[in-house]
Amino acid sequence: MTATPEQQTTTQTALRPVGGGGVVVVERKQPRQSYGQGIAKGMGVVIRHFAKSFTTRIDDKSDQVGMFTVEYPEERMELPEAYRNMPILLYDDKTGQELCTSCFQCERICPPKVIHITQAKDPNTGKPVPAAEEFVIEYDSCMSCGLCHEVCPFDAIKMDHFFELSTHDHLSMDRNKAVLDRPISYYQAIAPNLWAAVEANAMKKLQNNIKRRPGNIGVAPHMIGKAQKALPTAGAGGARPAAGARTAAPVAAMGKNMPPEKVERLKSIRAANAAKRGGAVPSAEETLLAASAYTSATASPESGLHTAESDAGLAPSPATTPAPATGPVAAVGQNMAEDKKARLEAIRAAKRAQRGDE
């Protein structure tokens, strides 16, 4: 650019008011202090602070004079709502259902990569379920950036206000789901406004997700057995689901996506499982049957255990929520004779299913 000197000058003059490096002259009441006036003034200010520190406390942050020390272990300052320390997971107070759907957004965005999620799978189908099987955060390497909390589309991961984390036990800083889980009411207590802003959306999403979680999958570990069966009452926009939908849901889900033979087979597996639990020791034949039935599902002992658990969770209230498709299962556990009957029926069903496949 070729600009004449005049042009340059005008440009710079025009820029000046915006702060283009000009010297700002501040008018003061006493333009010049000499003969120790400045020191005398300073001494006055300091002794005023000294005297006021004994009598007053700074409460308002705009106060200039007074004691500002908060003697920490005894006194605590109120933390701002948006204060963030370490991430925690939320679950619904009533049902114990976690808000996390293991979408892996937080794991991806985490800058130090300290979040590790295992997605839960339906033990029957082996299909992923919108819930976290395990959720580990390495607190020792977490940098409290809060990105996980910001990115979470289900408002499942939030930043805690608890900061007294020092410990001698390094390994205890790897926090798993059981330790990370907090009820929504806890978060509501520490950040009421923040939660109110997202509550409706979060609860709506949670309801939709619960429908796709069989058994106790997605329930906070310590809430299993204690949780109510009812769905969480949604905030503003949540639709109230029909009673008993939850128990029926897995079966309904099966029916939607699978061929009828498969549904049949799954039913038989359920029955077999129930029989296994009911009977003392599963015979070799039964085991074989069960194994053959788990064609597509993972047969790891862990998932097997999970199934048993989920059944146990369902068992207490079969009468209130009768599900026709799981009729044989519901009968299980009342007495031995019926139990045996059911087992036989299950075996038959399994054989039928096998034949059907062939």
Place this chain on the structure above:
Amino acid sequence: MRAMWEFFFGVGWFATLLSYITITTAILISGSLIMMLLTWIERRGLAYMQDRKGPNRVGPFGLLQPVAEAIKTITKEDITPTEADRWVHFLAPVVILASTVAAFAVIPWGNLIPVDINVGVLYIVAISAVHTVGILMAGWASNNKFALLGGMRGVAQAISYEIPQVISLVAIVMLVGSMSVVDVIQHQMDPYGNILSWHIFTPVGLLAFVVFWIASLAEGERPPFDNPEAESELVAGYMTEYGGMKFAVLFLANYLTNFAICAVTAGVFLGGGNGPGSDIPILGTLLSVIYFLAKSLGLFFVMVWIRGVVPRLRTDELMHFAWKFLLPLALVNIFSTSLWIAITRWGAEQGMGVAEALGEPGSIARLAVAWLVTGVINVVAFFVVARINATRGITTYQATPTAV
């Protein structure tokens, strides 16, 4: 047996030795206790000036904090740098502490005084100057640039400020007519009433006090004259390479120097242990000790107060201040002191026939005239010297607008 008893207690030498040892022990113990108290006053005082609490956890009001720190420093490892001059490095804290403690020999604790020597004031000035040698030893022997710089600064500063300090004391010595510390204190009880007889309440004494106090702050390396150990520039100055108990000794010496300064100032300008009832035989001694401690600790609080207000001087400003401001004032003060003496005490014999007209030596009229004359001289001198310094003495830097 009886002969042995006679040998030890019949003759004076053993009893004298015993009494001296007792007094020395008492001074050393009370010195350590005073140092603990001073650190506490300093830290809590500064804290309250800065709107915070300060150490308040160990013991009541945090008074035992220095004990905790003493235990910590004692248990720490004693480190001497490999390249250091081992013996000088070891001796430096000893020299510094010894010279400081020796000054306490003539400092009166109210009516109690360890030794009353007839050159007490001179002795204090002389013996406290020895600690300059210790500072240089510490700075040199550490073989560390920070330490050496700190040591050099300490020496330069101490030598410069000794001059206004001593000359301001000369004025008091002229007034008293004796160098004995006891005489100086006695002189302040003499003529009229009680509190107004303190030297600080005369124009001459006030100016001497101001100069002496400022120079003493520099002598004791108190902020704003703490250049020898300026944390932001020199780590810890000549104390950089000291740790554990040696550092504790240097620290102790530092605070003892400060206390000695306060005690001398209290004695010379504030009447020492003088106060209401301090001349009653036995109770008066106790009272005088209390008065003395109150005055000294009050002065120490002023030290802390100044520390809380004034930022550290640049080294060249420091020198300017000593040579161009304090020294002229101290010299003018000697002149007005001689005028004061001439007006209040001299008669026709000494060539002051004019003053005879005002009344007897020591009369109110002569005092009033002396007050007026010396007051005017001192105030004018203060403003003239300050004015000269403000306009052409100390270089002041003005922010010049950058070329646009």
